[in-house]
Amino acid sequence: xxxxPVRDILRALAEEDAGIEASPQIEVRLRKNFNSWKxxxxxxxxSPWVLTAASIVLVFAFANRKETQPxxxxxxxxxxxxxxxxxxxxxIKPLPQTTRSRNSTxxxxxxxxxxxxxxxxxxxxxxxxxRGQLLRVELPASAMQMVGLPVREEYLARPIHADxxxxxxxxxxxxxxxxxxxx
Amino acid sequence: xxESDEQLLARILKGDEEAFAALYRRRQGPIYRFxxxxxxxxxxxxxxxxxxxxxxxxxxxxxxxxxxxxxxxxYGIARNRVLKRIQKQWRDEPVDDAxxxxxxxxxxxxxxxxxxxxxxxxxxxxxxxxxxEAVVLCDLENASYEExxxxxxxxxxxxxxxxxxxxxxxxxxxxxxxxxGSKCV
Numbered sequence: 001x002x003x004x005p006v007r008d009i010l011r012a013l014a015e016e017d018a019g020i021e022a023s024p025q026i027e028v029r030l031r032k033n034f035n036s037w038k039x040x041x042x043x044x045x046x047s048p049w050v051l052t053a054a055s056i057v058l059v060f061a062f063a064n065r066k067e068t069q070p071x072x073x074x075x076x077x078x079x080x081x082x083x084x085x086x087x088x089x090x091x092i093k094p095l096p097q098t099t100r101s102r103n104s105t106x107x108x109x110x111x112x113x114x115x116x117x118x119x120x121x122x123x124x125x126x127x128x129x130x131r132g133q134l135l136r137v138e139l140p141a142s143a144m145q146m147v148g149l150p151v152r153e154e155y156l157a158r159p160i161h162a163d164x165x166x167x168x169x170x171x172x173x174x175x176x177x178x179x180x181x182x183x
Numbered sequence: 184x185x186e187s188d189e190q191l192l193a194r195i196l197k198g199d200e201e202a203f204a205a206l207y208r209r210r211q212g213p214i215y216r217f218x219x220x221x222x223x224x225x226x227x228x229x230x231x232x233x234x235x236x237x238x239x240x241x242x243x244x245x246x247x248x249x250x251x252x253x254x255x256x257x258y259g260i261a262r263n264r265v266l267k268r269i270q271k272q273w274r275d276e277p278v279d280d281a282x283x284x285x286x287x288x289x290x291x292x293x294x295x296x297x298x299x300x301x302x303x304x305x306x307x308x309x310x311x312x313x314x315x316e317a318v319v320l321c322d323l324e325n326a327s328y329e330e331x332x333x334x335x336x337x338x339x340x341x342x343x344x345x346x347x348x349x350x351x352x353x354x355x356x357x358x359x360x361x362x363x364g365s366k367c368v
Binding site for chain 1: 198200203204207208211212214215216219220228229232233236237240241299300303304307318322323324325350353354357
């Protein structure tokens with residue numbers, strides 16, 4: 001049997017249905033899914049780095065505590081209520097937020113101070129948080145990119161300081177990045 | 184000049200929501216129509232469309248531009264989802280919302296043409312899946328043989344033979360419906 005009439009009929013059907021599209025609700029749903037995918041992706045990428053860094057720091061802090069009195073001060077206890085924890089979807093602001101501290105050094109040496117970003121949550125949804133520790137870690141600058149902060153390509157491998165908020169159960173809850181400036 | 188699908192995908196994988204929206208708007212139509220022509224069910228077609236773009240987020244990195252276009256990659260995902268639904272549909276109660284599907288078109292066209300088109304739709308969806316997907320992709324969505332081959336995971340020659348066989352079966356079905364000879368088509 002000749003195929004040409006079939007092709008004509010199929011062409012007519014194709015023309016008839018050419019404008020048919022999925023309903024706009026699908027796009028709305030997909031956009032929501034996109035945002036949760038993006039957050040999951042950031043957590044997936046960041047957590048291994050942070051966990052590794054936090055583990056290393058914990059081991060060193062523990063070893064240091066055994067050897068010296070008073071204990072090492074690289075980690076500071078932090079108490080925080082659930083209400084004051086950062087929201088799961090934190091606005092991403094690349095600009096520094098606050099000046100945290102000034103460290104006096106030996107006479108004649110320049111003073112250093114720290115510029116910190118806001119905390120970026122590492123768990124979504126964040127479970128209840130009551131007590132934890134703030135750990136200073138060193139990470140490649142690419143870790144900043146993973147929470148949405150812009151980093152120039154040439155700086156991606158550079159080490160940077162970060163404070164990781166670790167809950168009592170040992171899971172990293174949030175991270176902020178630290179820039180140490182000298183006056 | 185608008186960005187290519189591949190450029191949009193690269194931006195999507197970096198987390199660019201607008202690129203995702205742009206790619207979705209550009210490609211949801213063909214994917215949705217493919218699923219609709221394969222299943223004749225709007226709900227399934229919308230579910231499949233949504234799943235295809237979600238799968239793109241999760242598996243987009245596995246796309247290799249040297250193997251084919253992004254559209255054929257999307258068709259491939261859609262095809263797998265549709266086949267799962269078709270198998271499930273055969274096991275469960277058949278789902279068919281042809282009345283709802285046909286109603287939108289009847290508003291704009293005379294009854295005879297609408298009726299013929301509807302019969303063609305029925306004939307297409309009654310084809311065995313292997314022939315149906317070739318006909319839908321190549322004849323209804325104007326995919327090239329190469330694109331169809333990639334989506335259907337078979338050689339180009341197989342696409343050609345399935346397409347030819349599918350058209351032959353359709354010709355028999357439509358002859359039975361007495362669709363030929365109508366001045367409306």
